[in-house]
Amino acid sequence: MELRSSFLVSAAVKSLVDVVLPAIDPANALAQEQGKLAVGTLQFAASRMSLQFRYDAVDLSQLVELAGTIRDVLRSEANADEAASALDTVTRRSESVLSRALVDPAALEDAGAELRGAITSAMSAARASKSAPAQRSIAKAVVKHAGEQLARERAWVAPQGWEGDVSIPAIDTLLGQSEIAPTSASS
Numbered sequence: 001m002e003l004r005s006s007f008l009v010s011a012a013v014k015s016l017v018d019v020v021l022p023a024i025d026p027a028n029a030l031a032q033e034q035g036k037l038a039v040g041t042l043q044f045a046a047s048r049m050s051l052q053f054r055y056d057a058v059d060l061s062q063l064v065e066l067a068g069t070i071r072d073v074l075r076s077e078a079n080a081d082e083a084a085s086a087l088d089t090v091t092r093r094s095e096s097v098l099s100r101a102l103v104d105p106a107a108l109e110d111a112g113a114e115l116r117g118a119i120t121s122a123m124s125a126a127r128a129s130k131s132a133p134a135q136r137s138i139a140k141a142v143v144k145h146a147g148e149q150l151a152r153e154r155a156w157v158a159p160q161g162w163e164g165d166v167s168i169p170a171i172d173t174l175l176g177q178s179e180i181a182p183t184s185a186s187s
Contacts, residue, residue, distance in 0.1 A: 003153060003156050003157070005049060006046055006049050006050070009042055009045060009046040009049070010046060012042060013039055013042050013043055013046070016035065016038065016039050016042070017039060020035065021035045021036070021039065050105075050106065053104060053105050054104065057098065057101060057102065060094060060097070060098050060101075061098060063094065064091055064094050064095055064098060067087055067090070067091040067094070068091060070087060071084050071087045071088050071091060074087065123138055123142070126138050151168070151169075151174060152171070152174055152175075154168050155168050155169060155170060155171040155173075155174050156171050158170075158171070
């Protein structure tokens, strides 16, 4: 199942260009214009998706720098200690967020693809070893992971209305329950 927004937007643009726009009455100039505007907006958004994270990280970094400068100025001013202290508190929180967010989403996606390949190779090695206990343990872990992945993917696309099971938790609930910090398995 392809869940990447860049792919989904590209598919929507292709559908609009290949099917929807040609079906609009050529005499309806406003509809023609709006259709082209919608396609152009989607194409622009798609071209910026890979940059959005970096844009936000640079923006926050520059805001932290600005806040530091303003805080330093306020500290030398009479009657500005409270404002400087409040700004310093929020600046430290922002610096903490920034320090935790410096992995580019593309690097995260690449690491996932690389790890999937390494997992596949490790599973092949276990199969070649002909160790039944190892194969059972790996199969159990893979089935558990597949269930978690399927639940996440179903929750991701549920708002599109294709999912009949209303008991599926919302994607933000599932993501909020997931452990994303390194586990003892990585130690």
